[in-house]
Amino acid sequence: xxxxxxxxxxxxxxxxxxxxxxxxxxxxxxxxxxxxxxxxxxxxxxxxxxxxxxxxxxxxxxxxxxxxxxxxxxxxxxxxxxxxxxxxxxxxxxxxxxxxxxxxxxxxxxxxxx
Amino acid sequence: xxxxxxxxxxxxxxxxxxxxxxxxxxxxxxxxxxxxxxxxxxxxxxxxxxxxxxxxxxxxxxxxxxxxxxxxxxxxxxxxxxxxxxxxxxxxxxxxxxxxxxxxxxxxxxx
Numbered sequence: 001x002x003x004x005x006x007x008x009x010x011x012x013x014x015x016x017x018x019x020x021x022x023x024x025x026x027x028x029x030x031x032x033x034x035x036x037x038x039x040x041x042x043x044x045x046x047x048x049x050x051x052x053x054x055x056x057x058x059x060x061x062x063x064x065x066x067x068x069x070x071x072x073x074x075x076x077x078x079x080x081x082x083x084x085x086x087x088x089x090x091x092x093x094x095x096x097x098x099x100x101x102x103x104x105x106x107x108x109x110x111x112x113x114x
Numbered sequence: 115x116x117x118x119x120x121x122x123x124x125x126x127x128x129x130x131x132x133x134x135x136x137x138x139x140x141x142x143x144x145x146x147x148x149x150x151x152x153x154x155x156x157x158x159x160x161x162x163x164x165x166x167x168x169x170x171x172x173x174x175x176x177x178x179x180x181x182x183x184x185x186x187x188x189x190x191x192x193x194x195x196x197x198x199x200x201x202x203x204x205x206x207x208x209x210x211x212x213x214x215x216x217x218x219x220x221x222x223x224x225x
Contacts, residue, residue: 002158033212043205045212056211088157092213102149103213105159 003027004106006091012112018079021109023091025072030096031055032074033103034066038087049074050096078111086113116141116208120216127196128224134181135191135219137206143167147209148182148189153218154202162204165189196223 003026013019025032034046036059045058049068060066063081068074078085088110092103117140127133139148150162165173165182173180177194193200201223206216 002160035213042217043213043215045214048212058212090159092159102161102164103209104161105151107156107158110157 002104002106004091004093004104006089006106006109008109009107010110010112012114013081014114015081015083017081017113018077019081019111021076021078021089021091021111023074023076023093023106025074025091025093026104028095029093029104030072031094031101032068032072033092033094034060034074034076035090035092035105036087037090037108038084040084041087046076081113083113086111116143116210116214118206118208118214118216120204120206120219122219123217124220124222126222126224127193129198130195132192132194133196133221135193135204135206135221137189137191137216139187139189139206139208139214141187141208143210148180149207149209149213150178150180150189150191151205151207151215152200152202153205154199159205163191193221198223198225 005024030051033048037043046060048056066076088108090108091106094101146167148165152160163175181190203218208214
């Protein structure tokens with residue numbers, strides 16, 4: 001158990017809908033990262049937040065957004081969902097250093113778009 | 115842009131034997147970090163080992179060790195005394211702001 005929690009574990013929704021994925025980092029970690037694992041694209045880094053502020057962006061679509069709240073939990077919002085958005089979405093957390101620290105992964109949220 | 119390549123989509127090893135998984139990467143940076151993550155059937159991503167690029171000494175964690183060749187941009191993972199529980203997908207990853215992952219190597223351990 002990494003100490004990173006994600007809810008829900010599974011989510012099934014329809015095309016065009018909007019969903020919110022939630023992540024709580026390990027105690028003491030200030031950085032939260034979102035990654036997507038799909039059959040087509042493999043594992044991709046989406047976005048990082050550090051202590052409430054966006055720190056880095058990866059391959060995140062404009063239909064997706066994220067935020068980190070004062071209690072350091074984070075939410076990933078996915079809107080206008082398409083079939084291709086079906087994937088396993090991981091949250092990871094780290095102490096905060098951009099290059100030096102290790103990311104610890106949560107169990108993931110499996111999103112199925114029908 | 116950084117890229118990470120794992121050229122072996124699948125590997126197999128006999129229990130108790132040694133296997134090496136390959137990884138190469140491309141970067142213009144001089145200071146960076148490299149990781150191997152393991153993803154068993156549960157899909158949980160588990161850190162196996164990490165290597166700081168400025169360190170010449172290869173990292174070791176119990177039965178897991180790396181062969182880091184900075185000039186060649188190579189970062190292979192050696193698993194000694196393979197166990198059934200080592201069966202998983204293994205991802206090599208390059209760390210800067212986020213993580214850049216390789217395509218993964220599916221390791222099968224035969225009893």
